[in-house]
Amino acid sequence: MNVDAIKNGIVIDHIQAGQGMAIYQFLNLETLGCPVALMMNVASRQMGSKDIIKVDGPIDFDLNVLGFIDPGVTIDVIENEVCVKKYHPSLPAELRDVVKCKNPRCISTVEQELPQIFRLTDRKNKIYRCVYCDGKLD
Amino acid sequence: MKSLIRITDLSVQEIDELIGVAHDIIENPAKYAEVCRGRKLATLFFEPSTRTRLSFEAAMYELGGHVLSVSEGASSSAAKGESIADTARTVSCYADIIAMRHPKEGAPLVAAQHASVPVINAGDGGHNHPTQTLTDLLTIEREKGHFDGLTIGVCGDLKFGRTVHSLIEAMSRYPGVRFMLISPEELKLPSYVKKDILQRKRIEYKQTTDLEGVMPALDVLYMTRVQRERFLSEEEYLRLKDSYILTPEKLRWAKEDMIVMHPLPRVNEISVAVDDDPRACYFRQALNGKYIRMALILKMLKEAGRL
Numbered sequence: 001m002n003v004d005a006i007k008n009g010i011v012i013d014h015i016q017a018g019q020g021m022a023i024y025q026f027l028n029l030e031t032l033g034c035p036v037a038l039m040m041n042v043a044s045r046q047m048g049s050k051d052i053i054k055v056d057g058p059i060d061f062d063l064n065v066l067g068f069i070d071p072g073v074t075i076d077v078i079e080n081e082v083c084v085k086k087y088h089p090s091l092p093a094e095l096r097d098v099v100k101c102k103n104p105r106c107i108s109t110v111e112q113e114l115p116q117i118f119r120l121t122d123r124k125n126k127i128y129r130c131v132y133c134d135g136k137l138d
Numbered sequence: 139m140k141s142l143i144r145i146t147d148l149s150v151q152e153i154d155e156l157i158g159v160a161h162d163i164i165e166n167p168a169k170y171a172e173v174c175r176g177r178k179l180a181t182l183f184f185e186p187s188t189r190t191r192l193s194f195e196a197a198m199y200e201l202g203g204h205v206l207s208v209s210e211g212a213s214s215s216a217a218k219g220e221s222i223a224d225t226a227r228t229v230s231c232y233a234d235i236i237a238m239r240h241p242k243e244g245a246p247l248v249a250a251q252h253a254s255v256p257v258i259n260a261g262d263g264g265h266n267h268p269t270q271t272l273t274d275l276l277t278i279e280r281e282k283g284h285f286d287g288l289t290i291g292v293c294g295d296l297k298f299g300r301t302v303h304s305l306i307e308a309m310s311r312y313p314g315v316r317f318m319l320i321s322p323e324e325l326k327l328p329s330y331v332k333k334d335i336l337q338r339k340r341i342e343y344k345q346t347t348d349l350e351g352v353m354p355a356l357d358v359l360y361m362t363r364v365q366r367e368r369f370l371s372e373e374e375y376l377r378l379k380d381s382y383i384l385t386p387e388k389l390r391w392a393k394e395d396m397i398v399m400h401p402l403p404r405v406n407e408i409s410v411a412v413d414d415d416p417r418a419c420y421f422r423q424a425l426n427g428k429y430i431r432m433a434l435i436l437k438m439l440k441e442a443g444r445l
Contacts, residue, residue: 105263107242111221114248121334132244133265136330 003037003054011076011083012053012066017041019070020051026069026098032057047072064092068128093120095128099137106133140441141250141257142434145268145308152437153275153308159433160276160426167200170432174203177439180233181207182225182249183260185241189402189424190260190269194237197431206233226253234444235435237269256438264298264365270401271304272434273427278309278358280426281397281419287314289355293382294320294362294407296327301401302362303331310335317343318352322381324374325364349382353391359384361400361407385409392417399423 015023020040029036034057044050066073067089077085095118101108108114108130118128118137128137142148148156163170179198183191195205206229222240226249229236236253238246239260246259246266261267278285290309292302296319306327309315317336319327326345336343346352353359364379366372383406384398400408400420412418439445 103243105241105243105265107222107240107244107248107262110242111223111248113221113223130244132247133263134243134330 003039004056005081006054006056006078007081008058009034009054009056009078010059010063011055011078012063013050013074013076014044014047015051015053015073016070017047017049017051020053023051023066023069023073024053026065027061029053029055032059034058062092064089065095065098067091068095068098091120091123091126094118095137101130101133101135102138103130103133103135106130106135108132140438141246141253141259142268142438143247143250143257143259144266145271145304147268148272150311153272156272156430156433156437157276157279159436160429161280163429163432170201170436172202173436174198174201174439174445177201177203177235177444178233179203179205179435180229180236181205181260182229182236182238182240183208184245185239185261185263187239187261189427190239190267191237193424193427194258194260194269194431194435196428197435200428201432201435203234203435222248223252225249226251226257230254235439235442255444256442258434258438261300264300267300267304269427269431269434270301271308272430273423274301274305274360274399274401275308276426276430277399277419277423278397281422282357282395285309285312285315288312288357289316289318290358290360291318291320291349291352291356292360292362293349293384295325295364295378296321296362297325298365299362302327302360305360306331307335310339310341315341317341318356319343319345320347320349320352320382321345322347322378324378325381349384350388350391353388353396354393356392356396359392359396359398361398361404363400363403363405363407380406383407383409384412386411386415389415389417 020038024038037054039052041049076083097116100116117131121127121129181191181194198205222245230253235256237258237260238249241263243263243265246262250257296302366375396417398418
């Protein structure tokens, strides 16, 4: 299966096999007007199999959230068909509307319009806590 | 707009200043009798409370101000489905400062994010209760004269007891403080409090189920009630509610100058026979709650430019 090279955009590589669709949906890639390719179960020497997402167009959202969703991903930034930057997203300082607080005593479980916000309180141990109730994200 | 949601919103210096003002209020009440004339405190209590609400209201009256009061969610717009954010915005139109108690953790923070006047967290579920902690700190300071180097025993429900968590957080900022954590196995201090506060700051502590065994070492004994409302199972509550009962016999093991504190209300964890012991200071503690809230209301109104 061949997918054309990207002119200007990004490649999200080394996604855990089976996670590609979740990332596609989380980033709302279906709303972009540019070509987007989601490849699943691609052979990988390093991972056995992996998913890949290619976006051939400009994006203006923070991809660091992927560091939380799938810490193993690589992001390639492509300009004029050349990879100008390759990086692993770091854990974001804040997660907004990525996950929901599960503490039944938390106000965010009752007031549905509140943004679900977790802050990184311990980078070393990857611990996020709900800003409202301090509940730890499992 | 500065609100008070958790005790660490205040620096050690700010707490010392509040304690200083509270002392001045105690010694010179007439000086403060009219300072909040024309100002209004709204007390929004969505959970049953007697002493905290009355203490806030008494504090505002003694400063010469007025009180607008909502007690119990059922009698407010919250019962009609109004959000915390809308309630906070609306009440800001009528009051200069808000004190809020709510059963859901984080509700006062949401109110503070949307109110245009300062919000004081008067207790959010089992989470934070900073004005109780200020009350406790004023009491320790008045009774013991200092914070440094004290050995503090906290006894009872250390799992759901928000007053205990906040007290540990506040006292851990003073040098040489040690904690004795006395509770049944099921109600031990949550690991995140131990890890994030005690272990991270390398504070000496001991966990035990034996109150009498650690009693001789204590400078402060902070008793807590096992709170029925925090349990999902009535059976579990009934099994644990009488885990510790302080009696005059047990106090024989204590130092002559140890103090016994309790955030109140008590059920039976302190025998009434202890009340006459000069070391029992929980009713003096309740009185201190009014003075420190007076100091806090003054500080927050001044900082908000409303005094």
